[in-house]
Amino acid sequence: MLLENKVVLITGASRGIGRATAIEAARQGANVAINTFRDDAVAAEVVAEIEALGRKAVVFDADVAQPDSATGFVQAAVDALGRVDVFVSNAGICPFHAFLDMPVETLRRTMEVNLHGAYFMVQAAANQMVKQGDGGSIVAISSISALVGGEMQTHYTPTKAGVHSLMQSCAVALGRHGIRCNSVLPGTIATDINKDDLADPAKREYMEGRIPLGRLGRPEDIASVVAFLASDMASYMSGSALLVDGGAFANFQ
Numbered sequence: 746m747l748l749e750n751k752v753v754l755i756t757g758a759s760r761g762i763g764r765a766t767a768i769e770a771a772r773q774g775a776n777v778a779i780n781t782f783r784d785d786a787v788a789a790e791v792v793a794e795i796e797a798l799g800r801k802a803v804v805f806d807a808d809v810a811q812p813d814s815a816t817g818f819v820q821a822a823v824d825a826l827g828r829v830d831v832f833v834s835n836a837g838i839c840p841f842h843a844f845l846d847m848p849v850e851t852l853r854r855t856m857e858v859n860l861h862g863a864y865f866m867v868q869a870a871a872n873q874m875v876k877q878g879d880g881g882s883i884v885a886i887s888s889i890s891a892l893v894g895g896e897m898q899t900h901y902t903p904t905k906a907g908v909h910s911l912m913q914s915c916a917v918a919l920g921r922h923g924i925r926c927n928s929v930l931p932g933t934i935a936t937d938i939n940k941d942d943l944a945d946p947a948k949r950e951y952m953e954g955r956i957p958l959g960r961l962g963r964p965e966d967i968a969s970v971v972a973f974l975a976s977d978m979a980s981y982m983s984g985s986a987l988l989v990d991g992g993a994f995a996n997f998q
């Protein structure tokens with residue numbers, strides 16, 4: 746097991762990639778604190794799955810965009826599980842919209858959840874790890890969108906480039922404390938975030954056709970890579986980005 750007796754915290758863990766990561770962390774032997782936001786029934790399912798694997802779970806309901814949520818989540822995890830070994834910043838939104846008439850509120854909210862939320866959360870987790878004094882691992886879920894543009898994602902792609910940049914700067918700021926910081930860049934993973942966009946069969950077929958491995962990603966495809974980065978198997982990795990996209994980015998010509 747990669748994460749035996751570690752304490753792993755994950756934001757936005759009620760659905761999709763965050764949920765799969767929480768379950769994978771438990772499968773790898775960790776006790777898990779999950780942050781969710783107004784998703785109590787689903788959060789209870791995730792807790793039940795983690796407990797069925799023989800691990801402890803704690804839920805903290807909060808909007809990552811609020812600075813106080815970060816200190817609250819980390820404190821709740823420490824109170825319930827004793828410490829923080831791994832922090833996964835995953836919560837994110839992508840309300841697809843055209844550029845020329847982007848509503849200010851949509852831009853602002855996307856920035857606040859995806860980038861400011863990641864910043865506050867990572868900062869709170871890092872402070873706890875520094876206090877503990879024996880290192881840690883931070884993984885942020887960025888995106889292939891950090892590398893490529895998207896017509897309906899002009900508000901989203903800068904947040905994902907920002908999240909990777911945050912991990913690079915944190916790798917520099919926190920290396921002396923033995924804290925590793927890396928990002929994962931998923932390609933197209935079938936989750937609620939793109940359910941409407943991919944509901945059009947022609948769009949889905951086009952996307953699948955561009956992926957050399959011939960299928961969209963599953964949340965579990967990302968969860969296993971996060972578990973690797975979180976673990977001692979990646980003990981000399983920091984400031985790195987792992988693209989997990991079925992080969993899509995390489996398929997340009």
Ligand code: NAD
Nearest residue numbers: 757759760761762782808809836837888933934936937938
């Ligand atoms: P999802 O919609 O299935 O899950 C998002 C999770 O974040 C949910 O649990 C939701 O409740 C939570 N969340 C949303 N706003 C929140 C807030 N303000 N505070 C706390 N939690 C909040 O989507 P997903 O695809 O699993 O996305 C997870 C991460 O992966 C996001 O950061 C997203 O940008 C990134 N990502 C997804 C894809 C993809 O194709 N699905 C590709 C690249 C990157």
